[in-house]
Amino acid sequence: MxxxxxxxxxxxxxxxxxxxxxxxxxxxxxxxxxxxxxxxxxxxxxxxxxxxxxxxxxxxxxxxxxxxxxxxxxxxxxxxxxxxxxxxxxxxxxxxxxxxxxxxxxxxxxxxxxxxxxxxxxxxxxxxxxxxxxxxxxxxxxxxxxxxxxxxxxxxxxxxxxxxxxxxxxxxxxxxxxxxxxxxxxxxxxxxxxxxxxxxxxxxxxxxxxxxxxxxxxxxxxxxxxxxxxxxxxxSSKLQNIYDALTTAIKDYFNKNGIKKAVIGLSGGIDSALVVAIAVRALGKENVIGVLMPSEYSSEHSVEDALCSAKNLEIEHYIVPIKDMFNQCSTTYNEVLPNQSFNVAEENLQSRLRMITLMWFANKFRAGVLNTTNKSEASVGYGTIYGDTSGAISILADVYKTEVWELSKYINNQ
Amino acid sequence: MxxxxxxxxxxxxxxxxxxxxxxxxxxxxxxxxxxxxxxxxxxxxxxxxxxxxxxxxxxxxxxxxxxxxxxxxxxxxxxxxxxxxxxxxxxxxxxxxxxxxxxxxxxxxxxxxxxxxxxxxxxxxxxxxxxxxxxxxxxxxxxxxxxxxxxxxxxxxxxxxxxxxxxxxxxxxxxxxxxxxxxxxxxxxxxxxxxxxxxxxxxxxxxxxxxxxxxxxxxxxxxxxxxxxxxxxxxSSKLQNIYDALTTAIKDYFNKNGIKKAVIGLSGGIDSALVVAIAVRALGKENVIGVLMPSEYSSEHSVEDALCSAKNLEIEHYIVPIKDMFNQCSTTYNEVLPNQSFNVAEENLQSRLRMITLMWFANKFRAGVLNTTNKSEASVGYGTIYGDTSGAISILADVYKTEVWELSKYINNQ
CATH class of the missing domain: 3.60.110.10 (Carbon-nitrogen hydrolase)
Structure with a gap:
């Protein structure tokens, strides 16, 4: 039959x-x-x-x-x-x-x-x-x-x-x-x-x-x-399967929800470099917007790496330093609660200012924000709520840091 | 027996x-x-x-x-x-x-x-x-x-x-x-x-x-x-039961999670006025911190109402105008993406700046943020993600706006 x-x-x-x-x-x-x-x-x-x-x-x-x-x-x-x-x-x-x-x-x-x-x-x-x-x-x-x-x-x-x-x-x-x-x-x-x-x-x-x-x-x-x-x-090999699965995850999330463009924060680190590469494969380079948000603590090297990845992928990208926004928030808060020492509140503030910046771009471009947290970070709770844990979809949520490296090398060798 | x-x-x-x-x-x-x-x-x-x-x-x-x-x-x-x-x-x-x-x-x-x-x-x-x-x-x-x-x-x-x-x-x-x-x-x-x-x-x-x-x-x-x-x-009457249930929800959430203090944004509206009253009943006035975050669009009346509620409840409270932070963000964004008209991106930006302000206070005081969204708003999706929909616990999430009024009047008559 x-x-x-x-x-x-x-x-x-x-x-x-x-x-x-x-x-x-x-x-x-x-x-x-x-x-x-x-x-x-x-x-x-x-x-x-x-x-x-x-x-x-x-x-x-x-x-x-x-x-x-x-x-x-x-x-x-x-x-x-x-x-x-x-x-x-x-x-x-x-x-x-x-x-x-x-x-x-x-x-x-x-x-x-x-x-x-x-x-x-x-x-x-x-x-x-x-x-x-x-x-x-x-x-x-x-x-x-x-x-x-x-x-x-x-x-x-x-x-x-x-x-x-x-x-x-x-x-x-x-x-x-x-x-x-x-x-x-x-x-x-x-x-x-x-x-x-x-x-x-x-x-x-x-x-x-x-x-x-x-x-x-x-x-x-x-x-x-x-x-x-x-x-x-x-x-297919294990890495090719993961690569295809993550590409499908982005493609279907955006297509099925009627969202065309994606916004992603590029830190110069491997996680965002991997996610943006997969996003370009899934949505096309014309639909991915990279945003670099260096602070005064970011090394020049990390900005260069982020720029390099954006240029290699030929995506629209913006550099938005968060220093002035951070300083203004600190000034405003200092007026009501003076003499606070820099602690977890300020660390989180930086992460959250990056989030509101990504969301501002997402609202302007009618886009969705790609989260870049990996499974190792998520497992131990290394992240800021309403900060770097934000985003419409988190494709590395089930990918350990070791696998992030493996997969990145695999893609680079193609 | x-x-x-x-x-x-x-x-x-x-x-x-x-x-x-x-x-x-x-x-x-x-x-x-x-x-x-x-x-x-x-x-x-x-x-x-x-x-x-x-x-x-x-x-x-x-x-x-x-x-x-x-x-x-x-x-x-x-x-x-x-x-x-x-x-x-x-x-x-x-x-x-x-x-x-x-x-x-x-x-x-x-x-x-x-x-x-x-x-x-x-x-x-x-x-x-x-x-x-x-x-x-x-x-x-x-x-x-x-x-x-x-x-x-x-x-x-x-x-x-x-x-x-x-x-x-x-x-x-x-x-x-x-x-x-x-x-x-x-x-x-x-x-x-x-x-x-x-x-x-x-x-x-x-x-x-x-x-x-x-x-x-x-x-x-x-x-x-x-x-x-x-x-x-x-x-007990229906309203007394709801009042007790919401008080219990806050009390047990904070006690069982080992959080002593609560931070709440006071807008001058009825939702935050009700939540802060219940929070004071649940945690004691010494453990509730009110934050007023007027923007240039807030009426003087709403600031007065919020202040009045904070003073009546005898809670620690701060006034943090968001205007300067908002203007700084707009300036920064305008440098990379000029000539944007005010739209949903800016509306959400204000809501998100209030959230990062509440979270800054929460981090400084080792406190939890009380969300004030009611069920009517939540049902229709009237809220900003990573903005006013944030918070550790949302006690009005199952209370319609009509019930918010009923309950507030009931408490005022006690």
Missing amino acids: KIQINQINPKTLGLDYNKDLITDCLKGVNTDVLSIFPELSVSGGMLLNTSSYNDLYSNSMLVCESLIEEKRDIIFGTPIQSSEGRFNSLVMVQNGEVLALSTKKNLSQFDIGFQQGGGIELVKYNNHTLAFGFLEDLEEFAKEKIQTDVIVLCSNYLFHQSSQKELFDEMVITARTLNAPIVFCNRYGAEGGYVYGGGSFIINRKGELCGLFSGFNQESKSFETLTLKPIVQNP | KIQINQINPKTLGLDYNKDLITDCLKGVNTDVLSIFPELSVSGGMLLNTSSYNDLYSNSMLVCESLIEEKRDIIFGTPIQSSEGRFNSLVMVQNGEVLALSTKKNLSQFDIGFQQGGGIELVKYNNHTLAFGFLEDLEEFAKEKIQTDVIVLCSNYLFHQSSQKELFDEMVITARTLNAPIVFCNRYGAEGGYVYGGGSFIINRKGELCGLFSGFNQESKSFETLTLKPIVQNP
């Missing part, structure tokens, strides 16, 4: 957008192909609590109906409300008729508001046995050792450094145990602070890789599951 | 503190009295996700053991890890022996990390039948219509305007249906943004009120449940 894997990037609550995304994938595909889509492809994932949205279920149902009317063979993901409750569901459609439904049984922390469903579903499809359902329900299904011709998994699988490898190793064992090929259809793209890692794949009953998608791109490809041929394909 | 209700205010993860709180309540009480304590009295509530704390279960067990060694009759709440899993549990101890355990079955959003337990437990205690358990499990228990001599409920019941009334009406019906007195032992006090409403009570089998505790104080009182006498006692 022919299966088309569609690795897409739906928008959370972007139902019309997602419908077009799905129907576009169906164009030019033969009608004897079963087109499969990721979990919650209709509504987008990261719904956080589906009971917060009044129209989510009825609006999703409208999209489902129009997808069914395409009179194609499809499996897609959607929230469904029935007399039995609300479920994270996969709908299997054959030629305009709903053939079967799989509802998620082993709910995750992202499934708040959904009730426990029935797990992986077994169907007869064109004289073959097909099992389809959610990744979370596979373990339970595998225990039953039911013979099927193919297992289809539709997922919203989050990216982390080793997620792809761990999952793949698990699937190889399951394919061999159940003696069936496994089709894993994942979404890619970011929603807020979360990045989905794509990397959809297909393995044969021996656990051999027969198809592997990239991590962070839209891809559609068809496979004949009864005659799968092993391929040799190495997955 | 004699039951002592202990309405206490445990600290989240403050196990030693909570142990002392519990053992202090046992002092001077006759040994024939069953002393009951709220849900999670050992660990404190608001654990958010009990799987995040490595030592929570073993440390709670140590406290349990020392409570058991008191050789008294007690029911207390604690997280328990057994071979069957992790449970939100109530332990009933009789004279140094564990008599029974009730584990919560109907888990709430605050029970993440706990597994589903067995619900309300029935025990023989001194020739009587006693049912004890969690409020959430009462509905299920009530359906079984088992005859008992008394029902004991231990709870972490959150405060909201009408929670007390709703709960009481429900309990009256249940007491009549089951023909048994109900003892409701609640905690009081605040943890972060959540306030528990106390108001522990006891009703007889006819549903008549026989004892009612205050909302926001520690109280211990014993009742003979077999000879309960109805009393006439009106609960």
Whole structure:
């Protein structure tokens, strides 16, 4: 049987957008192909609590109906409300008729508001046995050792450094145990602070890789599951994956929120140098604005380094010394509370003046501020509240300082 | 049988503190009295996700053991890890022996990390039948219509305007249906943004009120449940309850976080006037610092009103005009980006300069900033990020503007 894997990037609550995304994938595909889509492809994932949205279920149902009317063979993901409750569901459609439904049984922390469903579903499809359902329900299904011709998994699988490898190793064992090929259809793209890692794949009953998608791109490809041929394909390196994931995080955050430009403070340090490089890759150099905000404590060297990075990346940039603003604040405060010695209040004041400067530029350019705090700093609380911890998105929040260096060297060597 | 209700205010993860709180309540009480304590009295509530704390279960067990060694009759709440899993549990101890355990079955959003337990437990205690358990499990228990001599409920019941009334009406019906007195032992006090409403009570089998505790104080009182006498006692008014709840929110936030002083911006408006009045009630006038930050757009009237409120409350206060700081920022920005017209960037700049001023005072006085945004503003997003939406705690976040006026008038009339 022919299966088309569609690795897409739906928008959370972007139902019309997602419908077009799905129907576009169906164009030019033969009608004897079963087109499969990721979990919650209709509504987008990261719904956080589906009971917060009044129209989510009825609006999703409208999209489902129009997808069914395409009179194609499809499996897609959607929230469904029935007399039995609300479920994270996969709908299997054959030629305009709903053939079967799989509802998620082993709910995750992202499934708040959904009730426990029935797990992986077994169907007869064109004289073959097909099992389809959610990744979370596979373990339970595998225990039953039911013979099927193919297992289809539709997922919203989050990216982390080793997620792809761990999952793949698990699937190889399951394919061999159940003696069936496994089709894993994942979404890619970011929603807020979360990045989905794509990397959809297909393995044969021996656990051999027969198809592997990239991590962070839209891809559609068809496979004949009864005659799968092993391929040799190495997955991307760890650093390339992180680089792509962080680029996707910025790109999707700005695109999905309708923000075009980004403002970033350039200190001359490695963190802001890395973030600005990734921002230029994600948004284009014409959409990134660098702001250098030296104080009297900044070395000349650090200003030069920051300027150098801005010039190399060919971005619009400004130098805004904070000395006069800092002195004016100190003078004003000294008038009401004289003879204060320089302490944490003044250190934080500098950090906060940089923040209000970045926010002033962001307001003027209708831009979002990129935070540059790394995970090592965040872990120990090294930062100023309403100061350098501010910003619309913090892409290094899950990247340790050691990895900041590794990744920077990796990018420089490209 | 004699039951002592202990309405206490445990600290989240403050196990030693909570142990002392519990053992202090046992002092001077006759040994024939069953002393009951709220849900999670050992660990404190608001654990958010009990799987995040490595030592929570073993440390709670140590406290349990020392409570058991008191050789008294007690029911207390604690997280328990057994071979069957992790449970939100109530332990009933009789004279140094564990008599029974009730584990919560109907888990709430605050029970993440706990597994589903067995619900309300029935025990023989001194020739009587006693049912004890969690409020959430009462509905299920009530359906079984088992005859008992008394029902004991231990709870972490959150405060909201009408929670007390709703709960009481429900309990009256249940007491009549089951023909048994109900003892409701609640905690009081605040943890972060959540306030528990106390108001522990006891009703007889006819549903008549026989004892009612205050909302926001520690109280211990014993009742003979077999000879309960109805009393006439009106609960506090809605506005008094809100006033007490907000006072508790500030008091516990500062006390439990080890912060003594509060800084608040006084605009001359009703929101900051209300918050500062509540802060003085919660922390004492010697611990509240008012900062007036007029701009060139502030009316003389608003400065006078703010000064008047500071003087009435006899608090330390400062006037810090933001004009010079604002002008210096504008000058600095104009040098790099000339000819900008006054727009949202400048409006936000003023709000943010007030924030950095409040934070400067907070850092100097080792104080926390009180936010003054009300629920009406928060609902529509009327506020400046890193500006007037800042602060350590926002006590009006759940109080609409109409209620701000009502409450202010109520306080003024006292």
